[in-house]
Amino acid sequence: MPSWFSKVFKTDEEEPKVSAPVPVDNVDDVDDDEEEEPLPEPRRVVNAPIVVGDAEASGYSDEIVIKAKMEPQSNGCTFLVDRPLLEGGMSFWAPDADTAYASAPLAAAIFDLGGIATVLIHGMTVTVSRDGSEFSPWEEVAKRVGGQIRAHLKSGMPVLDPEYRDKIADEATLTQQLQKVIDEEINPGIASHSGVITLNRVVGNTAYITMGGGCHGCAASTITLRSGIEGSFRMAVPELGAVLDETDHTSGTNPFFKELPAEMGM
């Protein structure tokens, strides 16, 4: 057995010796001055700012510039447009074509291309996922989606149907509804993983959350967010737009893995 093994895993033959228990009637004899040593402050991981050398100057011109960015985790693609699509924190989520046709002309135009599963519009971005019915590479599909976005914006048609926009509840109401879902459904559900979700704020119909406890830095946090939290939110609040995770999963006191004892250092 390697020497470090017993330091990490307790074995039967190496049970630590336990001192005799103090009789109950002699509790007063226990030395009150004996204080537990405070735990050392845990080390934390910090992020340095990433320096971007080729930042492009912004400014609206007649030509609408759209960049596409692949999203490997979701098999989707995010389109960054050089001007706001929706303002005031408003966002729009279309889980299917019918929702898009009823409420958001831009999303409907993207669904017209076929093979589209979902569309999310928020700020200057449009995030699109595909339903798997078409096997063209994203580079080809992205050009068609980009062309559709550009044509729609040039046409002057609204991104979101004004009537639908007026029906969306105010921020206070949405906050109350989402908090109820967190308190009654989400947090009790992820408590078994020591996870906790905090609703930081609602702006427009966009929710900003933080994933804490066991969810902070967990490699499955994206799945929890997209499949669990978002699903529960949208069941209760259909007009909810984007759900954005503000957690910095790479920093803090225990991102992804707890450091092993120094004796195991290689």
Add this chain to the structure above:
Amino acid sequence: MPRLDTFQLVLQTGDSGPGAVPKYSINGFPLEFDDYEGGTGPGETLQAVAHPQSFPHTLILSGPEEGSWDIVGAEITYHCDGDEPYSLTLGEVMLDDHADLNLWYAKPPKVFDV
């Protein structure tokens, strides 16, 4: 997640630094750099190379045991299995005896005009 074969670190220290060459940790395992030049004293530049050949959930540069470490900037070049190398430039950051620096950034997604 790609296998990180090699990474190169070029790090410039500002007014304060530990002097000694730090360790790095991959997935919680502290390791020494395989090769290096320079140092981490005030105003010094460290050029270090490591060959972890592992799948990084975390990649961390250990902060100083005591005092502070003023890092002016750093450039990291990653060589992952089956992929082109990519580089990242980090800006100024201050570490102390309770802070380590995150070094792992996955390859940025491909961006193209449409």
